[in-house]
Amino acid sequence: MTHTAAARPAARPSRAATRRGRRPGRRRERAWAYLMIAPTTIGLSVFYLWPIAQTFYDSFTSSGPFGGSTWAGTANYAALAQEPTVGQAVVNTFLYTAIQLAGIPLAVLVAALLNQKGLRGRSVYRVLYFLPVVTMPVAVAMLWRWMYDGNYGLVNYLLSTVGIHGPHWASDPDIALYSLAAIGLWMSLGYNMVIFLAGLQGVPTEFYEAARMDGAGPVRIFLRITVPMLSPNIFFVTILTVINSLQMFDLAYMMMSTPGSAAGAANPALPKVRSITYLFFQKAFIEHDIGFGAAVAFVLVGFIVLVTFVQFRLQKRWVHYV
Amino acid sequence: MNTRRTSGPAGRTGRRRAAALAAAAALALGAAGCAGGSTGGTTNGSGPVQLTYRIWDKSQQPAMQHIVDAFQAANPSVKVTVQLTANAEYWTKLQADATSGSAPDVFWMNGPNAQLYASNGILMPLSDKLAANHVSLSDYPQSLVNLYSYKGTQYGVPKDFDTVGLWYNKKLFDAAGVKYPDDTWTWQTLQDAARKLTDASKDQYGILAPPFGQENYYDTIFQAGGSVISADGTSSGFDQPAAVAGLKFWTDLVKSGASPSLKTMTDTFPSQLFESGKVAMYYGGSWDTLEFAKNPNLQGNVDVAVLPQGTKRAVAIHGLANVAYAKTKHPKEAAAFLAFLGSKQAAEIEAQEGGVIPAFNSTQQSWVNATPQFHLQSFLDEVPYAVTYPTSKNTSAWQSQEAVVFGPAWEGTTDVATAAQKMAGVMNAALSKEK
Numbered sequence: 227m228t229h230t231a232a233a234r235p236a237a238r239p240s241r242a243a244t245r246r247g248r249r250p251g252r253r254r255e256r257a258w259a260y261l262m263i264a265p266t267t268i269g270l271s272v273f274y275l276w277p278i279a280q281t282f283y284d285s286f287t288s289s290g291p292f293g294g295s296t297w298a299g300t301a302n303y304a305a306l307a308q309e310p311t312v313g314q315a316v317v318n319t320f321l322y323t324a325i326q327l328a329g330i331p332l333a334v335l336v337a338a339l340l341n342q343k344g345l346r347g348r349s350v351y352r353v354l355y356f357l358p359v360v361t362m363p364v365a366v367a368m369l370w371r372w373m374y375d376g377n378y379g380l381v382n383y384l385l386s387t388v389g390i391h392g393p394h395w396a397s398d399p400d401i402a403l404y405s406l407a408a409i410g411l412w413m414s415l416g417y418n419m420v421i422f423l424a425g426l427q428g429v430p431t432e433f434y435e436a437a438r439m440d441g442a443g444p445v446r447i448f449l450r451i452t453v454p455m456l457s458p459n460i461f462f463v464t465i466l467t468v469i470n471s472l473q474m475f476d477l478a479y480m481m482m483s484t485p486g487s488a489a490g491a492a493n494p495a496l497p498k499v500r501s502i503t504y505l506f507f508q509k510a511f512i513e514h515d516i517g518f519g520a521a522v523a524f525v526l527v528g529f530i531v532l533v534t535f536v537q538f539r540l541q542k543r544w545v546h547y548v
Numbered sequence: 549m550n551t552r553r554t555s556g557p558a559g560r561t562g563r564r565r566a567a568a569l570a571a572a573a574a575l576a577l578g579a580a581g582c583a584g585g586s587t588g589g590t591t592n593g594s595g596p597v598q599l600t601y602r603i604w605d606k607s608q609q610p611a612m613q614h615i616v617d618a619f620q621a622a623n624p625s626v627k628v629t630v631q632l633t634a635n636a637e638y639w640t641k642l643q644a645d646a647t648s649g650s651a652p653d654v655f656w657m658n659g660p661n662a663q664l665y666a667s668n669g670i671l672m673p674l675s676d677k678l679a680a681n682h683v684s685l686s687d688y689p690q691s692l693v694n695l696y697s698y699k700g701t702q703y704g705v706p707k708d709f710d711t712v713g714l715w716y717n718k719k720l721f722d723a724a725g726v727k728y729p730d731d732t733w734t735w736q737t738l739q740d741a742a743r744k745l746t747d748a749s750k751d752q753y754g755i756l757a758p759p760f761g762q763e764n765y766y767d768t769i770f771q772a773g774g775s776v777i778s779a780d781g782t783s784s785g786f787d788q789p790a791a792v793a794g795l796k797f798w799t800d801l802v803k804s805g806a807s808p809s810l811k812t813m814t815d816t817f818p819s820q821l822f823e824s825g826k827v828a829m830y831y832g833g834s835w836d837t838l839e840f841a842k843n844p845n846l847q848g849n850v851d852v853a854v855l856p857q858g859t860k861r862a863v864a865i866h867g868l869a870n871v872a873y874a875k876t877k878h879p880k881e882a883a884a885f886l887a888f889l890g891s892k893q894a895a896e897i898e899a900q901e902g903g904v905i906p907a908f909n910s911t912q913q914s915w916v917n918a919t920p921q922f923h924l925q926s927f928l929d930e931v932p933y934a935v936t937y938p939t940s941k942n943t944s945a946w947q948s949q950e951a952v953v954f955g956p957a958w959e960g961t962t963d964v965a966t967a968a969q970k971m972a973g974v975m976n977a978a979l980s981k982e983k
Contacts, residue, residue: 291942292647292668375815394811493814494955511640513945513978514664 285520295517302521312522314497315505316529318403322501323471325407326414330463333415337422338452352423356416363413367480370409371396396481402495406477413477414470418463425459426452457545465537472530475503502526596627597881600652603630604638607838611901615894619885626881628654646670646873653876654885657704657869659695659936660943665871666698667941672872672879674702674886681887688890688907691936692867704869705890706907708898710834711863711930712763713852714738720745720752720828729829731929733856735771735797738829742806745828755829756818757798757807759954761947762864762937763831769794771858776938782979784946787972794858796964799957810958831855834927838903841919854926865934867907941982946975 285302289295306312340351358366373380376394385392395405429452437447453460478501482493493499500508502522510519603612609632616628631652633641639661645651646665657665665671678685685693688706696704714729721728724745729738742754758764766776774790777783785791801807808821822830823843832840832852840846855863870889872882888894895908899915905927906912916924940946953971956962 290668291643291664292670294668371815377812378816394815397811397814493951494810494959495814496952496955508948511643512948514942515945515981 281520281523284516285524287517289516291514291516298517302517305518306521306525311497311500311505312525315500315502318499319472319474319501319503321403322407322410322474323468325404326410326467326471327464329411329415330418330460330467332411333418333463334422334453334456334460336415337419337426338448340419341423341426352419355419358413359416361413363476364480366409366413367477370405371481374405397493397495399495399498402481402493402499406481406499409477409481410471410474414467418467421459421463422456425456429455454546458547461537461541461545465534468533468537469530472526472533473503474501475507478504479507502529596625597878599626599628599654599876599878599881599885601628601630601885602633602638602642602652602655604633604635604656606632606634607903608898611898611903614897614901615889618893618897619888622888623881623884626885628885649875651873651875653878653882654870654872654889656707657696657871659866659939660947662696662704662869662871663698663939663941664943666696666701666703669874671703672874672876672882674705674872674883677883678702678705678887681883683887683890687892687909689865689867689909689931689934691865691931691934692869692907694936695867695939696869696871704871705886707868707870707889708904709865709867709907709931710905711865711927711934712767712831712833712855713926713930714855715822715830715832715836715840715850715852717822717825717828717846717849718851719825719849724828726828728851729853729856731854733853735768735856735858738856739801739806742801742829743804746806748805751826753808753821753827754806755801756813756821756827756831757801757958758813758818759798759810759951759958760818761950762866763833764798765795765954766864766935766938767794767831767855767862768797768858770862770864770935771855771860772797773859777940777975777979781940784972784975784979786968786975792965792968795954795957795968797858799960799964802958803960810955825849834905834924835903837919837922837924841921848921850922852922852924852926854930861930861933863930863934864937865931866937869907940979942978945981946978949974949978 284295286298286300287295288298288301336355339345340348340355342348345351374395376382376392376397379392379395381395382392393401396402433451433455434447437451442450478499482496482499482504503526506519506522506526509515509522601612601616603609609630612630616630620626620628638656642651642655646668651670657671662671683705685702689709692706692709693702696702696706714733716729718728724747726741726744729741738755745754746752761776769776769785769791772790772793774788774794775785776791777785798807802809807813808827813821818830819832819836819839821827822832823840823846825845840850855861870886872879872886876882890908892908892911895906895911896914898904898906899911900918905915912928916928950971953974954967957964957967
């Protein structure tokens with residue numbers, strides 16, 4: 227760092243001198259700029275970049291629960307390919323992500339409805355939809371656990387009033403993932419809605435007036451004007467949803483754990499709900515196999531990078547920036 | 549989410565100037581200050597020696613504080629701070645602290661983690677320190693002492709213990725005309741009673757049969773003459789016929805409808821189902837005493853007996869220990885405090901206010917007397933034939949798999965013997981990695 231700092235002023239003194247006059251002023255300004263970004267840069271390096279590098283290194287080691295690692299080459303990745311739970315975890319994670327993506331059109335629709343001028347109690351609706359976003363996931367999961375209880379839950383009670391005998395929503399292996407995804411949809415709807423509402427404010431009203439003059443109905447206006455104009459927001463929300471959903475952990479952890487006993491102790495649905503991040507947690511922190519856990523984490527990073535890259539490549543086809 | 553967009557500023561770090569560096573230094577110092585402050589165990593000049601004592605059970609905090617007060621009264625030169633870390637994050641935090649070299653001086657340890665911490669050099673070896681501090685291991689049940697010994701060295705002083713008893717609802721027994729459980733009961737008596745006490749029309753069950761280790765199948769595996777882990781700790785006992793019999797005891801109860809389904813017991817925790825008064829019998833720990841004593845619905849309706857016997861009498865016993873950090877700055881004071889925690893005086897305080905059975909022999913009667921409405925003597929009567937809770941160097945690597953592997957057997961989709969065979973395979977693979 228010191229040698230580059232020494233070399234720089236010599237390399238470009240003239241430009242600084244001609245543009246801004248005296249160099250010391252510019253220099254002080256720059257020092258201030260660095261001072262200002264220092265907290266973020268340091269925070270980012272200490273809490274993100276360094277751990278990422280460390281995790282990447284760990285994935286090639288066989289490390290004990292208290293550090294002290296030995297180089298293991300690609301043994302963790304080879305073991306990962308053999309591990310039977312990995313495949314199911316990938317399937318679970320992508321299925322969950324697909325369901326979350328299906329929630330985006332819903333959020334667009336809700337936002338468009340809530341944006342209507344004549345709607346009464348608009349702000350009340352907005353608050354209600356946004357409330358789950360600012361509620362602690364742990365509290366949300368505990369509440370839903372209680373509602374999903376197969377024998378005494380609210381959901382099955384309501385179903386029983388119309389004569390339906392509901393299943394065990396959170397402990398039936400064939401259903402639990404969908405129950406979980408429903409909570410995920412409910413939790414993210416409000417956040418996505420706010421982004422779409424903001425996007426709708428930016429759509430010029432002339433477009434709508436012109437469309438109405440041409441005789442377009444509300445559905446046609448929604449599909450031909452609202453959706454294309456919102457496409458940058460939809461793109462943004464899609465990217466976020468994919469990244470967040472692929473990393474899903476807290477919901478599964480809370481829903482699968484048994485109060486008063488070890489995490490995920492006895493829920494028969496766990497193998498069909500366990501996400502990649504859950505598997506990472508289990509391997510690294512319950513089974514104390516840090517190296518294997520790190521390898522799982524990097525497989526997830528690989529998926530996220532790949533999917534996000536594809537999304538950016540595809541955006542030219544459908545995202546319209548005004 | 550935040551992993552993107554980091555390449556921009558990173559490319560320019562070379563231009564950082566003195567001011568930025570100064571800010572960095574200030575931040576780093578601040579961070580170091582925080583770390584130092586939270587770990588404790590520091591001496592400030594000639595003042596008293598500071599020790600940190602970390603525990604996870606909030607309900608035991610007052611009792612622990614009283615023990616600390618008594619210790620400080622006798623040792624004015626030592627100051628002990630009780631540090632409560634919630635159960636959910638206790639092990640994650642302790643692991644991180646031990647890795648970074650800043651674990652508390654003295655802390656609670658449980659069976660599944662004991663060998664993990666001892667084998668990695670985190671725990672202070674106590675063998676020579678015990679005699680010097682007048683601690684005699686013969687004052688504690690042998691099965692508990694064993695739990696905290698690794699390769700012939702003692703690493704923990706037993707703090708408390710728990711065994712499992714047969715809790716039963718007298719009201720349901722009276723209504724069905726079934727005699728209350730006592731020490732003559734066998735597996736057969738229990739199965740017959742469970743059937744008689746089940747009434748599907750009233751949504752009433754005879755027993756709860758969840759797939760829990762200590763409370764359920766470990767006990768019955770031991771009662772069938774089997775084991776969970778071999779005596780030398782290198783192989784699984786799940787594939788032995790006795791273990792299969794111990795597991796089948798429970799799956800049969802679920803299959804016959806005498807117990808609620810696994811899904812129901814997952815949605816609602818078994819002890820809650822028992823407390824709702826709809827289930828007649830429940831294999832519950834001595835730790836359930838406080839909760840049951842507090843529940844007004846159970847007043848006068850609930851009692852506890854020793855577990856029914858299989859081919860022999862057995863019960864799993866587990867208990868906590870107090871341990872010291874190998875790298876503590878004050879090994880002498882930590883060992884003295886540890887000895888005090890293991891003393892009769894500390895055990896008496898624990899028995900009266902802690903709600904757990906103290907490990908120190910001859911003090912357990914106070915625990916029994918503290919809740920006279922239940923026949924708590926049952927839990928102590930089981931100690932002579934109690935079997936040490938099965939552990940290995942990395943217990944949770946295989947133990948966390950048990951419920952997942954056994955789940956299908958409980959649901960009736962897999963044969964019990966097949967599930968037991970599979971579990972033995974998983975466990976043996978995990979054990980082979982421990983070397």
